Amino acid sequence: MNPLREGLQSEPLPDPCAVVIFGGSGDLAHRKLIPALYQLACRRRLPAQFAVVGYARTKMTTAAFRETVRMGLKLDRNSPLWRSFSEALHYCAGPYDRPDGFRKLDRLLKRLQEARGAGRNQVFYLATPPESAGPIAEQVAGLRRRAIWGGDGWSRLVVEKPFGHDRASAEALDRTLAASFREEQIYRIDHYLGKDTVQNILVFRFANGIFEPLWNRRYVDHVQIAVAESLGVEGRGAYYEGAGALRDMIQNHLMQLLCLVAMEPPVARDERSIRNEKHKVLQAVRPIPRDAVCRSAARGQYGPGAIGGVAVPGYRQEERVNPASATDTYAALRLEIDNWRWAGVPFYLRSGKRLPKRVSEISVQFKLAPHPLFADDPGSDLEPNVLALRIQPDEGIRLTFGAKTPGTGTVIRPVSMEFRYGTAFGTEVPEAYERLLLDCMRGDASLFARSDWVAKAWEIVTPVLEAWQSETPEEFPNYAAGSWGPESARRLIEADGRRWRAL
Amino acid sequence: MSFRDGSPVRVEVGAIEAALEELWATDAQQDEPVVRARAATLIFCTRGRREAGAVWPPPPGSLAGLQGTIDQVMRRYPGRVIGLFLGEEAHGPLEAWVSARCHLGLGGHVCGEQVTVAGSGDVTALAGLVAALRPPDLPTFLWWDAPLTRGHDLLHALADKAHEVIVDSGRPDATPGALAHVSALIRQMKEATVSDLSWARAAPWRELVAQFFDPEAATPVLASLDAADLVYRGATGWACAVLLAGWLAAQLRWEPAGSPPGHAPGEAAARRADGAPVRLQLVPGGDGPDGIHAVRLTAGRDAAFAVEFEPATGCAALTTRLPGRGARHRAVSLTPPTEGDLLCAQLAAAARDRIFESAVEAARGLEIPPPG
Numbered sequence: 077m078n079p080l081r082e083g084l085q086s087e088p089l090p091d092p093c094a095v096v097i098f099g100g101s102g103d104l105a106h107r108k109l110i111p112a113l114y115q116l117a118c119r120r121r122l123p124a125q126f127a128v129v130g131y132a133r134t135k136m137t138t139a140a141f142r143e144t145v146r147m148g149l150k151l152d153r154n155s156p157l158w159r160s161f162s163e164a165l166h167y168c169a170g171p172y173d174r175p176d177g178f179r180k181l182d183r184l185l186k187r188l189q190e191a192r193g194a195g196r197n198q199v200f201y202l203a204t205p206p207e208s209a210g211p212i213a214e215q216v217a218g219l220r221r222r223a224i225w226g227g228d229g230w231s232r233l234v235v236e237k238p239f240g241h242d243r244a245s246a247e248a249l250d251r252t253l254a255a256s257f258r259e260e261q262i263y264r265i266d267h268y269l270g271k272d273t274v275q276n277i278l279v280f281r282f283a284n285g286i287f288e289p290l291w292n293r294r295y296v297d298h299v300q301i302a303v304a305e306s307l308g309v310e311g312r313g314a315y316y317e318g319a320g321a322l323r324d325m326i327q328n329h330l331m332q333l334l335c336l337v338a339m340e341p342p343v344a345r346d347e348r349s350i351r352n353e354k355h356k357v358l359q360a361v362r363p364i365p366r367d368a369v370c371r372s373a374a375r376g377q378y379g380p381g382a383i384g385g386v387a388v389p390g391y392r393q394e395e396r397v398n399p400a401s402a403t404d405t406y407a408a409l410r411l412e413i414d415n416w417r418w419a420g421v422p423f424y425l426r427s428g429k430r431l432p433k434r435v436s437e438i439s440v441q442f443k444l445a446p447h448p449l450f451a452d453d454p455g456s457d458l459e460p461n462v463l464a465l466r467i468q469p470d471e472g473i474r475l476t477f478g479a480k481t482p483g484t485g486t487v488i489r490p491v492s493m494e495f496r497y498g499t500a501f502g503t504e505v506p507e508a509y510e511r512l513l514l515d516c517m518r519g520d521a522s523l524f525a526r527s528d529w530v531a532k533a534w535e536i537v538t539p540v541l542e543a544w545q546s547e548t549p550e551e552f553p554n555y556a557a558g559s560w561g562p563e564s565a566r567r568l569i570e571a572d573g574r575r576w577r578a579l
Numbered sequence: 580m581s582f583r584d585g586s587p588v589r590v591e592v593g594a595i596e597a598a599l600e601e602l603w604a605t606d607a608q609q610d611e612p613v614v615r616a617r618a619a620t621l622i623f624c625t626r627g628r629r630e631a632g633a634v635w636p637p638p639p640g641s642l643a644g645l646q647g648t649i650d651q652v653m654r655r656y657p658g659r660v661i662g663l664f665l666g667e668e669a670h671g672p673l674e675a676w677v678s679a680r681c682h683l684g685l686g687g688h689v690c691g692e693q694v695t696v697a698g699s700g701d702v703t704a705l706a707g708l709v710a711a712l713r714p715p716d717l718p719t720f721l722w723w724d725a726p727l728t729r730g731h732d733l734l735h736a737l738a739d740k741a742h743e744v745i746v747d748s749g750r751p752d753a754t755p756g757a758l759a760h761v762s763a764l765i766r767q768m769k770e771a772t773v774s775d776l777s778w779a780r781a782a783p784w785r786e787l788v789a790q791f792f793d794p795e796a797a798t799p800v801l802a803s804l805d806a807a808d809l810v811y812r813g814a815t816g817w818a819c820a821v822l823l824a825g826w827l828a829a830q831l832r833w834e835p836a837g838s839p840p841g842h843a844p845g846e847a848a849a850r851r852a853d854g855a856p857v858r859l860q861l862v863p864g865g866d867g868p869d870g871i872h873a874v875r876l877t878a879g880r881d882a883a884f885a886v887e888f889e890p891a892t893g894c895a896a897l898t899t900r901l902p903g904r905g906a907r908h909r910a911v912s913l914t915p916p917t918e919g920d921l922l923c924a925q926l927a928a929a930a931r932d933r934i935f936e937s938a939v940e941a942a943r944g945l946e947i948p949p950p951g
Binding site: 081082088123155159160193 | 790
């Protein structure tokens, strides 16, 4: 234990390590991962013994790789921060499924260990298409076994979503990864969990004493979780055709948000306790029988429309999308959680592309007052209290309640009490990948998904996926880009006498 | 011109709250509403601060540097600021102004308010005035922007019910004895914690030095350190360097070995836990702003650690040399914090810092001779 570390507000540095990014020439690496690592380095969060290796099939020299990174970060090549960081950057070209490329990688890691003390511990980040995950994991395990320089130290594997295509493929992927890595070495990344506002859900619920007594079926009418995107597929039609909104967003991001909202307080703040409670939520979700899918789920696909006043094409007109595609770009689910806390409280999840604006929000709608004392007052607008946790943009928390308007009569209008991150703290919210990468290097898996959780999340959505796959959606496209989704989604919630929140 | 524009409005000392309510009510008739936010209360008491061309007591806003600091803090912690600008006479009339402090946040203007009281007054009157103006149920921070050698009665009176008292042993006009006053204050405060902006200035240096010893191979070298050279500039740098030396001594359990006659200013001797000597040297130097410019630690001939600030680039060059390994270098960002950054860091921390208190006592124990 370093006695100089005592009392410092910053966390200890991670161990010296090399971060090997498979897909190192790709979009995720250059747009998110390497910039996050650069920011961490500049802000003194990384050790001196640190290296980044981009590995991909594209042939490139290390010098060219560094230059590409520099231009992407828009840095002056003479900046001391850039010069220092660039010395840590290396590139290795090779295939994902053959040992020859990995032998080259092994020799590079040995050189990095000798030159920078950074090769012994390794983070292997899979920023590649899902089908490459298994072959890469096998080759990495082989590399670790054969390490020509006898390298010991730890290794961790970071896997991006989607974790499989459905339950069967997720389990097959897990078996492949498990053949090469122990569960505690596998970090399934969901970048939503790295957002300060998502982490604030646990702080809000469990650091304050006043909300938890209300956080249950006695007082809560229903919960809505919405992740709306105004963007389309942005050139990723080939990937999205095989995914859809239910797989791409609801099975992972929205399920994580559901767990954070619905979970019991963990006994401790360690990763095991938190992940156990999240898994228990999914275990309590009532399965959706095949014949109930039409009452519990709705899907949609955007047609041509306008976003922000600008005309946009429909999904089927997007690049590399089948003109007769049956892929859902919008999905909504109605879930029930069968436990003492939530029995009888529906959870409505929705996510879609080409909606009017980008917004992610959890809203907890409370029951109306048991005795409507003011119901007869003319002009009174008795709305239920709503606690809205805004994930992005405009991060914050809003509580809506009724207040009497000034005057001689009793006229009630809804008003809001609001906390906004940007207003209250006046600082920028840190980038999610920075937090997640640092946590992985430090061996903290609290913000990463566990295999049993992933399997359970697939189990919940699989009946819906199977039902949708077996029935061609004749009505597609069924919502215009720039609208709030299909009629079927509106009917889903209105069948319960409720309605979607205006976002 | 509306209240939200920030221009100070002169008000009667006895009717400050009423004046504020009326001003806000009038402002509320504007088409665009503002968000009046309260996250904390900052009381600052300034005496002796001078800016070029300023008259004393300065009308609100005329000390642009100080007002800039206040506004920076308000953007992070909007609320009410109560500023006392104290004159030199024992008693004199008090004058008061109020002003809105607004910044453009998400959704519109986010506003706090500033009450400025200038002049002289007895301790009871000033403390009573501040107590009446302090909003309830919010953390209160007292920033004592004045030398620590005078006015302690007022400081103690204002610190009543304060969460934290913030002083600065590295003020440009600080005397070498400022650290002793900080130490006394820590002992005297019953409820409020005491923090020192010099310690906040030292925080990034502490972090960088600590990082050298995070790797397993480097941690044991701490027990072998035998020399620490701290390069500083100005009174601000001196105060920071003294605290850094005290921090090293406290955390590494170095005992003072006294400063024998003939020791130059800035030199001190200590003993490690194993009895071996440690040489401490605080050396004036460096170009650029006042503050710390370098920290260099050695353990015999084989191990060395250095952080060197490069003012031209706002970066620090770090060098590590361990036995059997070549030197390793890296650069990190090390922009000197503004006064507002330091205050915001203290408001964010807002808890008793026993490491700081240990560093103060250890620094005093080292008895490092100050520069002439």
